[in-house]
Amino acid sequence: MNRIANTSKNLLKNGSAKVLLLVLSGAFLIALPSAVSAQKSFKKSYPASKNVRLDLVNRTGTVTVEGWERNEIRISASLERPYASIEPSSHSGQIRIDVVKANQGRGEVGDANFTIYVPYGATVDIETRIGNLNVSNVRGVYVRAHITSEGDVTLTNIVASKVTAKNVNGNMFFDGIVRPGGTYVFKSVTGDVNVRIPLESSFRLLATAPTTRNISLGSFSNTSMRLIGNGRRVVGKVGGGSATLTVENLRGTISFLRR
Amino acid sequence: MNCGNYQNLISAFLDGELDADTWKAVEGHMEACEECSNVFTDFSSILDFCEDSLAVDSEPPNSHALWCRINNIIETEVPEPQEQEVVVSEAAPGFWNSSLNLSAGQIASAVACIAVVSSLVTVIAFQNLASGAEPGSSRDSGRTVFEKVLADLGIGETPVERTERRVKEQRAAIDYWKTKVEARRASWNNETQIVFDRNLSEIDKAVNEYTKLLQEDPQDSISNEMLDSALREKMELLREFSEL
Numbered sequence: 468m469n470r471i472a473n474t475s476k477n478l479l480k481n482g483s484a485k486v487l488l489l490v491l492s493g494a495f496l497i498a499l500p501s502a503v504s505a506q507k508s509f510k511k512s513y514p515a516s517k518n519v520r521l522d523l524v525n526r527t528g529t530v531t532v533e534g535w536e537r538n539e540i541r542i543s544a545s546l547e548r549p550y551a552s553i554e555p556s557s558h559s560g561q562i563r564i565d566v567v568k569a570n571q572g573r574g575e576v577g578d579a580n581f582t583i584y585v586p587y588g589a590t591v592d593i594e595t596r597i598g599n600l601n602v603s604n605v606r607g608v609y610v611r612a613h614i615t616s617e618g619d620v621t622l623t624n625i626v627a628s629k630v631t632a633k634n635v636n637g638n639m640f641f642d643g644i645v646r647p648g649g650t651y652v653f654k655s656v657t658g659d660v661n662v663r664i665p666l667e668s669s670f671r672l673l674a675t676a677p678t679t680r681n682i683s684l685g686s687f688s689n690t691s692m693r694l695i696g697n698g699r700r701v702v703g704k705v706g707g708g709s710a711t712l713t714v715e716n717l718r719g720t721i722s723f724l725r726r
Numbered sequence: 727m728n729c730g731n732y733q734n735l736i737s738a739f740l741d742g743e744l745d746a747d748t749w750k751a752v753e754g755h756m757e758a759c760e761e762c763s764n765v766f767t768d769f770s771s772i773l774d775f776c777e778d779s780l781a782v783d784s785e786p787p788n789s790h791a792l793w794c795r796i797n798n799i800i801e802t803e804v805p806e807p808q809e810q811e812v813v814v815s816e817a818a819p820g821f822w823n824s825s826l827n828l829s830a831g832q833i834a835s836a837v838a839c840i841a842v843v844s845s846l847v848t849v850i851a852f853q854n855l856a857s858g859a860e861p862g863s864s865r866d867s868g869r870t871v872f873e874k875v876l877a878d879l880g881i882g883e884t885p886v887e888r889t890e891r892r893v894k895e896q897r898a899a900i901d902y903w904k905t906k907v908e909a910r911r912a913s914w915n916n917e918t919q920i921v922f923d924r925n926l927s928e929i930d931k932a933v934n935e936y937t938k939l940l941q942e943d944p945q946d947s948i949s950n951e952m953l954d955s956a957l958r959e960k961m962e963l964l965r966e967f968s969e970l
Contacts, residue, residue: 526970527918567969575915596966597921615966616925635925635959656959657928677952678935696948717932717952717959 509544509553513562517588518607522563525595526570528578529618534587534604541584547577567596599637619658634658642726645670649710656717663724669706674714674721675699681720727751732762733800736769737793765800768831772796799834886944889953896957903964910968922967929963932956 515538523530528547540562544553552569555562570576578598585591587606594600594613602610603623610627612620617636625643628650632639635656645651645668653660666686674682677699684692684701692703714721732755738744739752756763828836876882883891911919936953939946 571969574913575918577915596970597918615963616921635963636928654955656925656932656956675948675952677948678932696946699948715952715955717956718928718935 507546507549507551509542509546511542511555513540513542513555513557514538515540515562515586515589516560517586518560518590519586520561520590521583521585521592522561522565523581523583523593524565524567525579525581525593525598526566526576527597528580528595529599529601530581530583530593530595531601532581532583532585532591532593532603532605534589534606535584536587537584538586539584540586540589543582545580547579548575551576551579553579644668645710645712647709651710651712653713654715655719658716658719659722660714660716660719661722661724662712662714663726665726667706668710669708670704670710670712671708672701672703672705672712672714674701674712676714676716676719676721678718679716679720683720683722685723686725687723727755729755729759729762732756732759733765734797736762736766737797739766740770740773741793764829765831768829772831772835796834796838799837800830885947885950889940889944889950892954893957896954896961899961900957900964903961903968906968907964910970914970918970922963925963926960929956929960933960 517538519540521532521540523532542555542562542564546553550573551566552573553564553566554569555564557563564581566576566579585605587604589605590607590609591602591605592609592611593602594611594615595618596615597618598614599618599621600612600614601621601623602612602625603621605624606626608627609629610622610625611630612622612632614620614634614637616634618634619637620632620634620639622630622632622641622643625641626646627643628646628648630641630643630649631652631654632641633652633654636658637655638658639653639655639660640663641651641653641661642663645664647669649670651670653662668687672687672692674684676682677696680698682698682701687705689703689705691705692701694700695702732752735744735748735752739749744752756766907922911922914922933953933956936949936956939949940953943949
């Protein structure tokens with residue numbers, strides 16, 4: 468131990484050691500901000516009407532869209548690679564962001580994670596090739612959330628006449644209101660599809676889960692429901708049946724929950 | 727005899743079933759009366775057409791009964807010449823007088839065709855109802871009544887043929903997008919490649935599963951729909967990743 472202490476004292480006395488320490492400290496100070504700046508952030512706001520339409524096509528990453536009371540769309544994004552491009556366009560009451568098109572021919576551009584606030588009455592049409600999609604507190608005419616491959620779709624507190632959600636691998640959760648005459652389509656290849664709606668909802672149901680034959684109707688089970696094809700499909704009416712609810716899961720399960 | 731009586735004899739006249747005196751009387755009237763001459767021309771045209779068709783197709787089950795039916799329809803449709811004049815003088819120059827100058831024979835043929843087709847459609851619709859096919863059922867192939875009629879007549883595709891054609895088309899499109907993906911794949915990072923392969927494998931599992939089920943029971947419409955859905959998913963996955 469004494470030998471090590473003596474060696475350290477000798478090194479500190481030596482000028483070259485001091486220079487080495489200085490260089491190391493400098494390198495650390497330079498490396499720290501460059502590591503932070505490798506992630507680029509993007510922020511932009513647009514004035515918008517109550518029923519503005521948001522179209523977003525993402526490559527990879529998580530997209531979160533949330534309704535708020537302001538007549539404004541606020542887009543925040545963090546980009547994994549600084550050279551990735553986001554070019555929103557605003558035209559005729561529509562905000563469009565196409566990350567796939569904007570980055571074609573640039574090679575791998577990494578994840579783009581979005582958080583977007585939209586007016587409550589907005590129409591939301593979002594899709595991504597890989598990643599999660601979350602939409603909440605939206606009451607527009609139409610909500611569409613499509614994942615080309617894997618990722619979870621989470622739609623919370625949605626009041627729209629037309630809702631479509633799709634993924635291949637990942638869970639799907641819809642929590643919202645079924646509007647009279649509305650159309651609701653949820654499709655997955657594998658994973659679980661959960662639909663949480665009020666008990667007083669009125670819709671015609673076509674639910675198909677052929678591989679698992681696991682279709683849980685919960686409180687929505689009634690005498691009009693018929694099992695077809697040895698339980699692979701359930702067809703029936705809940706209430707007057709003015710809306711249409713189609714759920715298809717090729718290799719997963721389907722569950723209905725009371726809201 | 728009035729025009730109606732002469733028109734009733736046209737069929738027998740054309741078939742050579744009249745005695746010589748009656749034949750001459752009918753022939754003389756046809757030369758003198760334009761209205762009856764037109765009916766005669768229409769009848770002989772229909773007969774010529776039928777004879778031509780018979781040369782190619784099989785003979786109708788009872789040609790005499792068919793002609794009797796047409797004759798009866800004409801009797802009910804064609805008014806006496808005097809009454810016709812009154813109608814013409816009273817009618818305003820409108821749609822029937824100006825644009826559709828149809829003869830009694832043409833109208834009769836059209837009515838007969840409509841009657842036969844509607845009877846056929848009604849019978850098939852009742853058969854469908856009686857068989858208890860319901861929308862969404864595993865045996866309901868999703869075909870329209872018209873498609874079913876065509877299939878029953880041997881003109882349209884059967885459900886199996888239709889499935890085979892559709893699957894073939896989808897597989898061709900899948901092959902096209904596969905080549906596009908192969909060209910782009912090298913530019914993806916390792917993680918994207920892994921995710922793509924994993925998801926393609928999940929869809930392929932579904933495709934194989936429903937293909938197998940359809941081989942066991944080609945009429946199973948749920949498996950048919952699910953195979954269609956799985957193939958569309960696969961096509962969409964390939965197409966959208968080919969853009970990356």
